[in-house]
Amino acid sequence: GAGVSQTPSNKVTEKGKYVELRCDPISGHTALYWxxxxxxxxxxxxxxxxxxxxxxxxxxPNDRFFAVRPEGSVSTLKIQRTERGDSAVYLCASSSSGLFxxxxxxxxxxxxxxx
Amino acid sequence: GDSVTQMEGPVTLxxxxxxxxxxxxxxxxxxxxxxxxxxPGEGLQLLLKATKADDKGSNKGFEAxxxxxxxxxxxxxxxxxxxxxxxxxxxxxxxxxxxxxxLTFGKGTLLTVNP
Numbered sequence: 001g002a003g004v005s006q007t008p009s010n011k012v013t014e015k016g017k018y019v020e021l022r023c024d025p026i027s028g029h030t031a032l033y034w035x036x037x038x039x040x041x042x043x044x045x046x047x048x049x050x051x052x053x054x055x056x057x058x059x060x061p062n063d064r065f066f067a068v069r070p071e072g073s074v075s076t077l078k079i080q081r082t083e084r085g086d087s088a089v090y091l092c093a094s095s096s097s098g099l100f101x102x103x104x105x106x107x108x109x110x111x112x113x114x115x
Numbered sequence: 116g117d118s119v120t121q122m123e124g125p126v127t128l129x130x131x132x133x134x135x136x137x138x139x140x141x142x143x144x145x146x147x148x149x150x151x152x153x154x155p156g157e158g159l160q161l162l163l164k165a166t167k168a169d170d171k172g173s174n175k176g177f178e179a180x181x182x183x184x185x186x187x188x189x190x191x192x193x194x195x196x197x198x199x200x201x202x203x204x205x206x207x208x209x210x211x212x213x214x215x216x217x218l219t220f221g222k223g224t225l226l227t228v229n230p
C-alpha cells in the first residue's frame with residue numbers, strides 16, 4: 001500500500017529489554033514524526049525529522065529513547081532498558097516538505113506492552 | 116502550556132441524529148485548529164482544519180468553526196451515519212515560535228452510531 005507502514009503492530013517485552021520500532025513513511029515525504037499514545041490519552045509528540053536529521057527531539061521522555069532516520073526514509077525508534085511505563089501505542093506519521101499544512105499521514109501504530 | 120480539552124466520551128447516537136463534540140483550547144499565540152478521526156483498524160487522518168479566527172472547516176458533512184472569543188472549535192454534523200463511528204481528536208499547532216509542525220491533541224472522543 002501507499003500509506004505509512006509500522007512494524008511490528010504488536011510487541012510484548014519484559015522490563016529491561018531493548019526494543020526497536022520501525023516506520024516506513026509515504027514515498028517522497030521528507031518530514032517524519034513519532035508520537036506516543038498512552039491509554040486514555042491523545043497522541044503526544046516525541047520527535048520530528050526533516051530528511052535525515054532530527055529537527056526537534058524535545059518530546060523524547062529521557063535518554064533511553066532514541067530515533068534514527070539514516071537515509072531520510074525509514075525511521076527506527078529505539079527504546080533501551082524498557083520500563084512498564086513505556087507501554088503505549090507508538091505512532092509514526094509523515095508529511096510532504098514545504099509549508100506545513102497540519103495534515104499528517106499516520107500509520108496504525110505499534111502497540112508496545114512491557115511486562 | 117498549550118492544551119486541548121475535549122468532551123469525554125463515549126458518545127452513542129442513533130443514525131441520523133445530530134452530533135456535537137465540544138473542544139476548547141488554551142494556547143499562547145494564535146493556533147491553527149484541527150479535527151482528526153481514527154476509524155477502526157486505521158491510522159489517524161485529518162478530517163478538517165481552520166487556521167484563523169472565524170474560519171469554518173468542513174469535510175464529509177462535518178463542520179467546525181474557529182471561535183477565538185470562546186477558544187473553541189466544536190465539531191458538528193447534522194445527520195450521522197453508522198460509518199461515522201470512530202474516535203475523534205481535536206488538535207492544535209502554534210503558528211509562531213518555530214514549532215508549527217508539532218500537534219497537541221486532546222484525549223479523543225469515541226463515537227458509536229447505531230442503526
